[in-house]
Amino acid sequence: MLNDVKHIFKLDPAKEISDEELEELAESKTDLIVVGGTDNVTEDNVLDLLARVRRYSVPLALELSNTHSVIGGFDHYFIPVVFNTTNMKYHNGLLVEALNEYHEIIDYDEVSILPYIILNEDCKAFKKAECYLPDNETLTSLVTMIDQLYKSEYIYIECSGKLISVEQLKSISELVNNSHLIYGGGIKTREEFKERKPYAETLVVGNSIYSDFKHALKTTNEVE
Amino acid sequence: MLNDVKHIFKLDPAKEISDEELEELAESKTDLIVVGGTDNVTEDNVLDLLARVRRYSVPLALELSNTHSVIGGFDHYFIPVVFNTTNMKYHNGLLVEALNEYHEIIDYDEVSILPYIILNEDCKAFKKAECYLPDNETLTSLVTMIDQLYKSEYIYIECSGKLISVEQLKSISELVNNSHLIYGGGIKTREEFKERKPYAETLVVGNSIYSDFKHALKTTNEVE
Numbered sequence: 001m002l003n004d005v006k007h008i009f010k011l012d013p014a015k016e017i018s019d020e021e022l023e024e025l026a027e028s029k030t031d032l033i034v035v036g037g038t039d040n041v042t043e044d045n046v047l048d049l050l051a052r053v054r055r056y057s058v059p060l061a062l063e064l065s066n067t068h069s070v071i072g073g074f075d076h077y078f079i080p081v082v083f084n085t086t087n088m089k090y091h092n093g094l095l096v097e098a099l100n101e102y103h104e105i106i107d108y109d110e111v112s113i114l115p116y117i118i119l120n121e122d123c124k125a126f127k128k129a130e131c132y133l134p135d136n137e138t139l140t141s142l143v144t145m146i147d148q149l150y151k152s153e154y155i156y157i158e159c160s161g162k163l164i165s166v167e168q169l170k171s172i173s174e175l176v177n178n179s180h181l182i183y184g185g186g187i188k189t190r191e192e193f194k195e196r197k198p199y200a201e202t203l204v205v206g207n208s209i210y211s212d213f214k215h216a217l218k219t220t221n222e223v224e
Numbered sequence: 225m226l227n228d229v230k231h232i233f234k235l236d237p238a239k240e241i242s243d244e245e246l247e248e249l250a251e252s253k254t255d256l257i258v259v260g261g262t263d264n265v266t267e268d269n270v271l272d273l274l275a276r277v278r279r280y281s282v283p284l285a286l287e288l289s290n291t292h293s294v295i296g297g298f299d300h301y302f303i304p305v306v307f308n309t310t311n312m313k314y315h316n317g318l319l320v321e322a323l324n325e326y327h328e329i330i331d332y333d334e335v336s337i338l339p340y341i342i343l344n345e346d347c348k349a350f351k352k353a354e355c356y357l358p359d360n361e362t363l364t365s366l367v368t369m370i371d372q373l374y375k376s377e378y379i380y381i382e383c384s385g386k387l388i389s390v391e392q393l394k395s396i397s398e399l400v401n402n403s404h405l406i407y408g409g410g411i412k413t414r415e416e417f418k419e420r421k422p423y424a425e426t427l428v429v430g431n432s433i434y435s436d437f438k439h440a441l442k443t444t445n446e447v448e
Contacts, residue, residue, distance in 0.1 A: 079373065088312055092369065099365035108372040141323035145316065148332040149303065150374060 001061070001076045001112060002154065002180055002202050005031040007193075007223045009216075010184065010206035011053075012037035013045035013069070019052065021213055026056035029223040034078065034204070036063030038124045043069050050074065063114070067098045077111045080156070082129045083142050084117050090129035114156045115146045120185060123160035143175045152179045157200075159185025161207055166195050173199040188212055193219040225285070225300045225336060226378065226404055226426050229255040231417075231447045233440075234408065234430035235277075236261035237269035237293070243276065245437055250280035253447040258302065258428070260287030262348045267293050274298065287338070291322045301335045304380070306353045307366050308341050314353035338380045339370045344409060347384035367396055371403045381424075383409025385431055390419050397423040412436055417443040 007030045011017065014037050026033065035049050046062065046069045053060050054073070061076040070077075079098075082090045095113075099106075118126045121133050134142055146152045157164065157172060163186030173181055184204030187193050188211070196203055208216040231254045235241065238261050250257065259273050270286065270293045277284050278297070285300040294301075303322075306314045319337075323330075342350045345357050358366055370376045381388065381396060387410030397405055408428030411417050412435070420427055432440040 083316065086312055088310055088315060091312060091315065092307065095369060095373075096362060096365045099368055100361050103365055103368050111373065113373045137324050138320060141320045141327055144323055144327050145319060149319075149335065149337045151377070153375070 002032070002182070005202050006197070007220055008032045008034050008182075008184075008202060008204040009209060010034045010036060010063075010204050011049055011209065012206070013042070013049050014040035015210050017209070021209075022052055023056070024217055025209070026053055026058045028217060028220040030058065030220050031223065032059045032061060034061045034063050035074070036078070037065055038128060041065040041069045043071060045069075046071050064098070067094075067101060070098075070102065075110075079111065079113045080116045081113050082116045082118060082125075082131060083146060084131050084134055085129045086132055087130040090131075112153060114154050114182070115150070115152050115179075116156045116158050117142055117146075118158045118160070119164070120159045120162040122162070123158075123185075125158065125160055139172070140175060143172055147176050147179045154182060155179040156182045156184065159183075162186045163188075163192060164196070166199070169196050169199040187219060189215050190218045190221055193222045197222060226256070226406070229426050230421070231444055232256045232258050232406075232408075232426060232428040233433060234258045234260055234287075234428050235273055235433065236430070237266070237273050238264035239434050241433070245433075246276055247280070248441055249433070250277055250282045252441060252444040254282065254444050255447065256283045256285060258285045258287050259298070260302070261289055262352060265289040265293045267295060269293075270295050288322070291318075291325060294322075294326065299334075303335065303337045304340045305337050306340045306342060306349075306355065307370060308355050308358050308362075309353045310356055311354040314355075336377060338378050338406070339374070339376050339403075340380045340382050341366055341370075342382045342384070343388070344383045344386040346386070347382075347409075349382065349384055363396070364399060367399045371400050376403045378406060379403040380406045380408070383407075386410045387412075387416060388420070390423070393420050393423040411443060413439050414442045414445055417446045421446060 009025050009030045033053055059075045062074040063078040085091050118131050146155045181200045182202040183200040187205050188208040205216050205219050233249050233254045274297055283299045286298040287302040309315050342355050370379045405424045406426040407424040411429050412432040429440050429443050
């Protein structure tokens, strides 16, 4: 699904965005729009974004936050599985519960898990998923385990709201051999996107859509 | 590693076996000998089995029980990752700690993780790994998650000491599309092996080596 996806705009269904801004995002050079958030994600606000983005030809995926906002009609579904959590519930636990309810109607070709490592202690997802902050050695082990032992299709480094240094992203990328590396968190400008572009297959621009729309939009100028 | 492995003898380093019996196992039609146990696995007793089995040409693998009994010289290394545990420690936790210590010297081509679902509440591994017994629906979800979402190379159904019914193994095998299904637990006779053979790529004969050697040995007559 993400093979040629360099740039993602991630829209939070709990946040407001105007039709004009949505049109600019959808008609930009972004490769994919992903709908997903941490809090207050409901059937209604997901459905609203689905309907509004579907007017455009840009591919559209849903990242599942909970089981009561799962809606058909997206091109693909991503399920986050947090690897640096202390609680099985936020690793596979909620996923197993969701499968109990939905596994008979799921088309698994349209669904991928995203192994998450969340590195920003101050973000909501970190606290909600009862994460621990890995030291450098443990981070290396987590990445290596996902990449070399699970041979996961994807690995997602999430710094939600906080920009990772180019050096740290580079050192993570050097550990990855099998998995497609996705980075998200704190990218606000074209320059920040450009600097990190060599070190992740996919970069996600999210929060800055809501805090500094013009600069967020300009990150797509780095897409070939 | 397990592509053409129909039959495994699993030797517990904490249990005694005579040279004569070891020779009969090693020169039987078994495809692989795996060294692995739950309690009292030490560097000494693993090394002892390694040296004694290495006289024969049968392939030999180590299933890691802890970090202080990891020894070079095996053809392959398996790392159990328990999926029906309530505690991250027994899922990825111990593995991450082990990687902190060893990841720089590991040849990942020689190492595979084995996603375990342990279904016998009375066995030592179940208690030690703080497992829960999944109901049928949750078992289906666990198997489906490992097979369709993790797209794991292997899935290991472990009933240690308790024989699974042919019907249950059949219904599990029908859920599996991508992963190589391994079953272990309670197989004591050739007939029990034969009945389950169509429903798992690999069947493991373990405890019965120590309780009823002659019948355990005869299970290899089912290997083509």
